[in-house]
Amino acid sequence: MSFTGNIGSAAGRNGQRADGHVLLVGGGVIGKGWAVQLLAHGHRVVLADPAVGADEVARHVRQNRHAVESLGGDLDGWESRLHVVHDTGGGLEAALDGAVWVQESGPEDPGFKSRLAAWLDERLSPEVVIASSTSGTMPSALAAECTSAPGRVVVGHPFHPVPVIPLVEVVGNAHTADETAERACDFYRSLGKRPVRVRREVPGHLANRLQAALWREAYSLVERGVATVADVDAAITNGPGLRWALLGPLLGQHLGGGPGGMAHTLEHLGPPAQEWMDDLRDARLSPELVSLLVDGVDREVGDRGADELSAVRDALLVRLLQDKRDAGRSLP
Ligand SMILES: NC(=O)c1ccc[n+]([C@@H]2O[C@H](COP(=O)([O-])OP(=O)(O)OC[C@H]3O[C@@H](n4cnc5c(N)ncnc54)[C@H](O)[C@@H]3O)[C@@H](O)[C@H]2O)c1
Missing domain, CATH: 3.40.50.720 (NAD(P)-binding Rossmann-like Domain)
Structure with missing residues (x-):
């Protein structure tokens, strides 16, 4: 030994x-x-x-x-x-x-x-x-x-x-x-x-499957020229990602429904959401798509090193987690 x-x-x-x-x-x-x-x-x-x-x-x-x-x-x-x-x-x-x-x-x-x-x-x-x-x-x-x-x-x-x-x-x-x-x-x-x-075993467990659903659409949108890599990240980090970190995607929908809650959200925005879901595309990680994604991230990162970004990420995560802990039972 x-x-x-x-x-x-x-x-x-x-x-x-x-x-x-x-x-x-x-x-x-x-x-x-x-x-x-x-x-x-x-x-x-x-x-x-x-x-x-x-x-x-x-x-x-x-x-x-x-x-x-x-x-x-x-x-x-x-x-x-x-x-x-x-x-x-x-x-x-x-x-x-x-x-x-x-x-x-x-x-x-x-x-x-x-x-x-x-x-x-x-x-x-x-x-x-x-x-x-x-x-x-x-x-x-x-x-x-x-x-x-x-x-x-x-x-x-x-x-x-x-x-x-x-x-x-x-x-x-x-x-x-x-x-x-x-x-x-x-x-x-x-x-x-x-x-x-996770109550039943499925490939990727729970959170990575949810991430994969988003990655699939993000890759497809970049491939189709709808958005750049940086646009995708900016849309999430300045929009729904902020709410997701506090409420999750489903409780967030409940609050979006005002006094009518989730039932109102699904009644009001359910039909267009169904259309968006029906329109979601597949993505295949072909060599062309991989290089599009890698080039896009390289442009987004610029001259910031991974260590610098990781340090900022971790410092902000700690502050957010401390605030979430202080908020107690009101958050999931
Ligand atoms: N990296 C991630 O983001 C991440 C996140 C969650 C879960 N995981 C999972 O965690 C596990 C480890 O991933 P990782 O990213 O730390 O990989 P890693 O390659 O960094 O570490 C694997 C370690 O296993 C060691 N190893 C090799 N043979 C061994 C043996 N016979 N006995 C003991 N150790 C041995 C290697 O020396 C290496 O240090 C994987 O199953 C991965 O799916 C990874």
Whole structure:
């Protein structure tokens, strides 16, 4: 086993979680994000990745410290609660001892994920949930090779950047009991996340399907010359996107109906909306369309670097999330 980090016994100022650790399998963009989120909520973390060192994880924690603490986390004493394992054979096996939750964020390869789930399922006691961050693998495929307790294999799909965006989509497979899915939601809630249960497995879960519906039409409008890439982004960020972040697309429609609410909106604007829906086009990501989109984004970005844009995005997101939290129960 090769250890480059260290776990002490401290559990942080808000660390009520002295027993056991959360095992993270995969420490790329998403796995490192989970590490920050878990450490900021008092957990001990073992992160197993053949290619990611403790220094890299530590850098990520420091980069995200301000954001995660502004949103209610507390990273006091995190160094002593992080343990990084490179050996994903025997080292990973040793790390199963004391694991109370597994969050897999390895490569998006369904074969890898289902073999790993089966290997974990064979070794971990049945109450330990095996959650996968997967965007692209269905829960039933994840659990297909599990024979011990397949129902505890669930999708817990976060959004990037994990320490900032609250959403985690929880999707069970055909064997998953309601109680297990609810336990997963409780776990993510305890990390300051906003879990949403997806009641039936469908490709892409929920939020990415909704994004895909919008991307399809945006790509088509750009392809047909109706709008530029920058026009599409400006229309959303200065228009409905502002309301979506507060109310969602459906509650927003309800308020648009005035005193008559959703019923009035659908009565009044339903018929034209039906025409727009009927007119929506398909989009195929042909090489020509891809280069149109890439060129359009390059023009839109200009000389601003991705790091600069990401920093502005994250700072504003933190402020928005703080304001949303202060608004309490009035927002979904
Ligand atoms: N990037 C996103 O925006 C995003 C968002 C939500 C969910 N996801 C999902 O999260 C998962 C991880 O995505 P990512 O973007 O972090 O990918 P990534 O490529 O950044 O990270 C994958 C990591 O897995 C490691 N790995 C490879 N083999 C391994 C093994 N045998 N054991 C343990 N680790 C191993 C790699 O070294 C790498 O660090 C995917 O399933 C993806 O669908 C990604």
